[in-house]
Amino acid sequence: MTSVISLQKLAKHYQVPEREAGLKAAAKGLFKRQYKNVKAVDEISFEIQPGEVVGFLGPNGAGKTTTLKMLSGLLHPTSGTASVLGFEPARRSHDFLRQITLVMGNRNQLSWDLPALDSFDLQRAIYSIPANEFKSRRDEFIEILEVGDLVQKPVRNLSLGERMKMEIVGALLHKPKILFLDEPTLGLDVTMQKRIRTFIAEYNKRYGATVLLTSHYMADVEALCKRIIVIHHGKLLFDGNLSQLAEKFSAFKTIGFTLDNSNVDLSQFGEVVSTDGARVVMRVPKEKTSAITSRLLNDLAVEDLTVEAAPIEDVIESVFAVKKEAVE
């Protein structure tokens, strides 16, 4: 299978004016400006196959949005190449733009004062969607997201979550093959996040679309993405599936067991995360897992012992803690 998204040493550098704080430095800056070259994205390469849903992770400022913007044709790369559906995004060919969509959780493109239905009509005109195709797809999306009673209300009267649902409907009406989703669930409550997640999964299944998604909510990533790409300080740090990520970055494992005698000092084995009646959950260093497990089994009367990878939030925390020097 040929990949639909392909990045070869893609890089974006910014010249950022830099000066010290204070009036004197500001005045000096009028004549001679100091610039600093910031490598927002530093030679990253990866390939994505058709129909894949890929989680694109990294802490704030890692270069996720910059990469998405280069892939959707908004930014010209400083060096390297990007290819999406065989197009060079920065050329912004109409045939390319017709097949992609970009959703940003912190921006909206629907008319604020009008019902979403009016904005949908505008999308139809922009993408030249045939009338009957437009209508059936619009109604299909409205049904899946259960927003039939909201589409006639002015967008300004909708809640954040309701508005996001509308944004997503509007962004998918032209049946894009590639979805760039930049924090689509930002600021939404758990139920709403779940609903949007389900919808993205459904769209991916029905239309075989490829999705590249950034999110700070690990639940989004766990539910949707078989594959994870992590970037940090502009560099590619990891590309693989979730369990591999935990394997590579987590320093800890979680051991759960049931203890008959609760008067035992467990601190000699490791850090107790929680106790629920007789059930104990402990966090132990990864390399000591097997030693501690056998000691627990030998020394104490434990039952139902399980060893699990650390929760994804913990893994991500340790990934994000990686220092810049270590990446370079």
Add this chain to the structure above:
Amino acid sequence: MKGIKLAYNFLRIGILNEFQYRANLYIQILQTFIALATGLIGLQLVFSQTTDLAGWSQPELLAVLGVFTIMGGIIGAAIQPNMERLMGEIREGTLDYALTKPADAQLLISVREFRLWQTVDVLTGFIILIIALNQMQWAVNLWAVFGFFSALLMGAMMIYCFWLIITSIAFWVIRVEEIANLFEGLYAAGRWPIGIYPNWLRYSLTFLVPVAFAISVPSEALTGRLTLETWLGALALTVFLFTVARIIWSFGLKNYSGASA
């Protein structure tokens, strides 16, 4: 043709939007009335001293006021709101959505906004114009009618290009609102025929800020002063400004970096 369809759809949305804010209609009527009164008082003052101004009679100057009001309405309804929105979006880096659409980006950013109530000015301008033509005992003449409407269209186009050039500078220099404000001051100079100004000002109003072409040329057409040379000159300048605006806009887009997240 897709462009016209797109513009129509945006126009429709713009009008729907405006109906949400009916109060703006009354405010606009009040504003138009005040501007009109000021203009008429100005004319009255001038003609209480003299019977003609650089060869223009009172009804002819009333016609200029009419054209000035019409053009002001066109700018306020269709040009200025789009350019102000663009300026803000460039500054805040939120132009993204307009650029991910399969349509000409320049067309898209030029038709997104429409202030319906500003067309009150266009309507008022035409009423003033009809009164003025009536006072001039004007006879319908094909060249004058054609000259007037084509010059009006070219004038609007030139002012659009001028705004787009200024706005595109925002891609490099983040704050251009001040330059844009300057335009309003210069535009006010268009209330009088360009011939009454000293040469240096006349040239800058003609070629730097094409106010002269936008207002004086249509007025000249109606008062029998328009020569073919002037008309061709206006056409050439329109094409030239459009090309320059398009080039600067395209370069600016390449420079667009968008504020992160």
